[in-house]
Amino acid sequence: MDPVLEPAPVRRTLPSEEARQLLDLVREIAAKEVRPPAAEEEAGSHFPRGLFRTLSETGLLGLPYPEALGGGGQPYEVYLQVLEELAAARLTVGLGISVHTLACHAVAEFGSDEQRAEHLPAMLGGGLLGAYCLSEAASGSDAAALRTRAARDGGAWVLTGTKAWITHGGIADFYTVLARTGVDGPRGISAFLVPGDAEGLSAALPERKMGMGGSPTAQVHLDGVRVPASRLVGEEGQGFSVALAALDSGRLGIAACAIGLAQAALDEALAFTSGRRQFGRPLTDFQGLRFQLADLATQIEAGRALYLAAARLRDAGEPFSAQAAMAKLFCTDAAMRVTTDAVQLMGGYGYTADFPAERYLREAKVLQIVEGTNQIQRLVIARHLAGPAGS
Template sequence: MPAERLLPTTEAEDLLKLTREIARDELAPLAAQHEDQARFPRERFRLLGRSGLLGLPYPERWGGAGLPYEVYLQVVEEIAAAWMSVGVGLSVHTMSCYPLAERGTDEQRDRFLPDMLGGDLLGAYALSESHAGSDAAALSTRARRDGDDYVVTGTKAWITHGGQADFYTTMVRTSDDGSRGISCLLVDAATPGLSAAPPERKMGLTGSTTAQMLFDGARVSADRLLGAEGEGFKLALDALNSGRLGIAACAVGLAQAALDEAVAYARQRTQFGRSIIDFQGVEFLLADMAAAVESARATYLEAARRRDRGLPFVRQAAIAKLVATDAAMRVTTDAVQVLGGAGYTRDFPVERYLREAKVTQIFEGTNQIQRVVIARQLKGR
């Protein structure tokens, strides 16, 4: 059952109620089949856009809701609890809009943001490359200026929504000056010279397409440069800091769903003449799962509140991502254990939750990288 929340306004309470209705009626009934068939839920993102859920933290001027990150993340959590692929997709789309919302000109924002936030345009965030994952500053996809265009050549890897998105917020190299030589382009999916490789064959999140994006002399108009040349790496890191909170919220939603399933099963499953929830071994397992979920939720919400107050939150975002995704892995593993043999079958969703939890420890910066970020923050670097 949904956890009790302390929301800042009645408007936020109504929004979360709407989100739960959509999650219950429009997302949860489709999740298992879509994941089993690896079907991308494009229409569900349009539904979120029509419902006003794709632009919650962005200004109302461009179709957003201007809501605090604290509220937005609780919406992400509810959606992820119903269908993880859609929750992750919402987080990725929000991150993909960040460079435009933050550093785009008013002309660029007027032109693109309304359709992005309204659900007509779905985004992808193209930073990683096969040799530049954790070491993002080593990216080599190059954009050469040619008159009024940039000519882009290279390959982006592990792109969520790759081949399905309508736009790609793409980090490219415009000079050889290390991290200061990286710029950000807003690339239309229909750009000649841009194509998607076959989707990756993943152990989980199979409804969320992940693919390499191939740039073969793709011509991108120079008016799609976001910010100035050389500002792309800072924009990328700033977007990731907020995106990590989105993944933390997704992980908590997934863990909450696993806990709910485990509790429901333990209540109705009987052995030796009583429900297994009454056995101390199961009681303690469920109690530890609940503690992990509640602690992870509190961690991401505190980081969000710091962001909303304009305080530094890089360390807190890394901690939230680390704590929440490790918790999701433990909780989903234990949920399978509570269900026993049944949990290892596809008759129950906990085996899918376990497969989906693993990647949360990897994307948006592995949890080893989160420890590096936290340690550097502690050192004052």
Template sequence: MTVQRVLPTDEAKAIVELTAEIADGELAPKVDEYEARSEFPREVLRVLGRSGLLGLPYPEELGGSGQPYEVYLQVLEELAARWVVVAEAVSVHTLSCFALATRGDEAQQRKWLPDMLGGELLGGYCLTEPAGGSDAAAMTTSAVADGDTYRVNGTKAFITHAGVADFYTLFARTGGPGPSGISSFHVNAATPGIVPQRLENKMGLNSSPTAQIVFDDVRVESDRRVGDEGIGFRIAMAALDAGRLGIAACAVGLAQAALDYAVGYAKEREQFGTRIIDFQGVGFMLADMATQISAARALTLHAARLKDSGRPFSVEAAQAKLFATDMCMKVTTDAVQVLGGYGYVSDHPVERYFREAKVLQIVEGTNQIQRLVIARTLGRS
């Protein structure tokens, strides 16, 4: 199914077309092999970076491409439709650049952002902790000022790009309890004392390395603190608002891939002398899948356009992430059902899509947290 896209400029159209070309040529042929080996496609990310696709939503004066968020999200969707690990990697990297791009001083931005936004340096986002989970404000990782450095001690959990990232955006406690005691740091991943633990054995996203990271008396220079002490939690939450839209776009792309495959199969597969797509039980299921994908895409792009116009979008981002990822789980489940027994075996990609969809309901704030965000806003209105 060809997605009808409305893009704001000819340049944006060219960017999305370039993304589709790279996705077909560099991603689609490699996904099965890399997933089977659980190998992270670092070179693919470099290709995307050198093509200008890793700094899309950040200003040109910082080394980005200055594109609206609605364009960036449609790039993510194109990537996710071929290989959701790569789309998620781009989303996490973009999230990791947020603190420095929005709160860094001129010297920090000039020193680090060009290689970050150009894709030569890959980022990780160190917020979640083993005991904290959704309660990020309860973090215990500490950063104690010691002369012209901070001594960092603690453990972060479920870190995407653990062990392969070149830098980590780290959130740690520099003050008292609660959100106001948290600060943000831009940390070189090669700093002594940063110890990635064994990789998690996950249900899906096998080629994306995820692990705990231990910070064992790590010395971080004071000039790597991003923004003033005590504003780290605000930075983290603002980054997650934007990051939730990235995950929503990944969900839309993954669901589109599942629908396209299921439709192709249903048009080829015959039972009782009839294509199964012509049976109402299957055709109506596919129709519902297509409609839900279109609705999720519209909701996600609406939130992006609010962001692009400088208007509040936190609630809309939560709604988009909630709806799109729940939709993706349902669509990939139905895609398996359309294929029947063949959907349950790895000869067809829908079983992988099904496994990959689940994590999108969890990352960047679980969907229960999204409901909490939305409900609190309703309670205040």
């Protein structure tokens, strides 16, 4: 009997010994704590809140932020590879860390020194979990058309409206909320840091989704939520710029998660087909199947190189918006292709819940939608190439 092929380890280019040790730790956590309960907890729509507290204690919820602010001081190049490893073990965890990092971005990059000192240590390493509230039911891709409002009332702001499609909605300890404080359009939007237990804040029942049952996605209602003026992040009217800056970085997080999911699907398909015999020999002896595996591996490697190249631009302080959109577009499309083909390679077994391939396929679809649909990514890329449409 031919031996089952073991997946080849992913080759990593890491900038330091510290980074290599960090990734070794992440792999250990993924193998022992993240992957084993994933299938059962996803089927039962169970969010692993305790695991996120453990990850926070380990420093994994604040990796790309400076140590002086309570973060891990790691470059994005390293942080994204950590996300990839965790997403390969369970997408709910990798995506959850990406969303939390997105929710911290406004205070870390645009907050005052006082706001950073007051809030970031707990946000980055104190066991808290964040959510990012930009989208609304009627203004998903058209984020500048949001209708949630914030009105001044003495020394406070009062927020009223409903946010939609919020990851961690109802369970987050804090929300970064974009709300209208002025005229229509992008110039009238401001950013606020809202506590998860604020009076008037509530969440609807989680959405019923085709995948990622363990990651709650819900509408968040703000019914006259009152926050002190000190929780306005950045300048009044600066919120749209705050949001776009966060999304550029967040798109790289989605790209890394997509490659992690695709790698997990390829590993599953390779293990299955190398151990399955048909017509007297392993499936991996058939040239057509070997070529298909080679194509999938190439898609994954290309996507990994693309998101890492964009991360290095970010780390160097260079513009990376177009490259982030390219990475998000390519990597999530690749994840959709790889997971679809992994199910096909496994035949009927791939379609059953006894194997994780079908879960990977259902999970991959959302990555083409979140943090800017892939159609929006094409618009972003084209704008960098040819300027705004109609100009």
